[in-house]
Amino acid sequence: MKRVLDLGCGFGFMTEFIAKRVAHDAEMTGVDVFPANEKPYLDAVRSAGRRGRFICAALEQSLDWPDRFFDLVVASYSLYYFRRLLPEIARVLAPSGLFFASAHSTRSCLDMLDSLGLSPAATDLTLLALGFSAENAGDQLREHFEQTVRIDYHNTLLFDGSPEGEADWLAFVRFKLPLLVPACQQESDAAADAVIEKARALLAREGTIILDKSDAGFRCSGARCR
């Protein structure tokens, strides 16, 4: 595999994992809307000993590469932001190319909201979870790929009431805040503070919090190009 594209690459966690398993002269391209991800992404590529480039762009429904250009395209926990790109992903994949997408389960998202007493109707998390989830991704992907193999990752998160458990729990909730509280940009938002306080009180009351965190990955081949 020589040409790899990571859509919504973030800090490059997935690229780093893949980079160690592809040709030494492979070029890793990461695209993300968030400019601050450039440095961590390129650091991740370098640490795997590969060449890479970062493109800062908001993906919507088209890609700027020629047909059949990439050997591997990945969208790790990101395709729900730009699902309309699926026909283009199929177009830029080589005939023997692979597409890998991962998605959270709807259950895991609802579990999180439920534990914090938040209404599913009011959060971006629900929109994302319902739009492209472990449960419905297969049907969407089969429209664009001849073969789609689902790989389940069953997982549970457990936060206990120790100081470390509380720190991990609050860090996890803070990381999810932009999805839990729409339009929340800063930790100082009143709505965001309220969610953090709710989370703190919940752990103090329950002693332990256990969340379903099951995900699924989808390995797709045989791109259907229209």
Ligand SMILES: C[S@@+](CC[C@H](N)C(=O)[O-])C[C@H]1O[C@@H](n2cnc3c(N)ncnc32)[C@H](O)[C@@H]1O
């Ligand atoms: C949940 S993170 C996943 C990051 C990375 N793929 C990983 O697995 O660690 C989703 C990423 O998608 C990016 N993103 C969201 N909407 C985007 C868009 N329209 N175009 C490009 N990147 C986008 C975000 O900035 C974020 O880095």
